[in-house]
Amino acid sequence: MLHYRPNGLDTARLGVVVAKKLAKRANVRNLVKRIAREIFRRQRTDTPACDLIVRLHAPVATATRAELNQDLLQLLSRLPRL
Numbered sequence: 514m515l516h517y518r519p520n521g522l523d524t525a526r527l528g529v530v531v532a533k534k535l536a537k538r539a540n541v542r543n544l545v546k547r548i549a550r551e552i553f554r555r556q557r558t559d560t561p562a563c564d565l566i567v568r569l570h571a572p573v574a575t576a577t578r579a580e581l582n583q584d585l586l587q588l589l590s591r592l593p594r595l
Contacts, residue, residue: 514567514568515588515589515591516568517563517565517566518563519561519564520564523562526563526565527566528567530567531546531569532569535573536572541574545569545573545581548578548585552586556586560592567588
């Protein structure tokens with residue numbers, strides 16, 4: 514899930530929330546955060562100036578890295594261009 518709000522700055526900012534309820538192990542939570550930060554870093558120039566919060570919505574126990582990458586890229590591509 515991706516929440517966004519225009520921030521009035523020149524660039525976008527990112528926050529990542531991964532609840533223990535959806536990713537029990539710390540290494541899985543950290544993996545999701547690393548993937549989200551890396552995708553954001555690569556897409557930052559194309560992202561509108563917004564504050565973004567990526568929040569895990571479903572358990573990731575069976576998700577692969579490729580699926581996580583694809584989901585995050587899809588979420589960022591759906592952002593309105595402000």
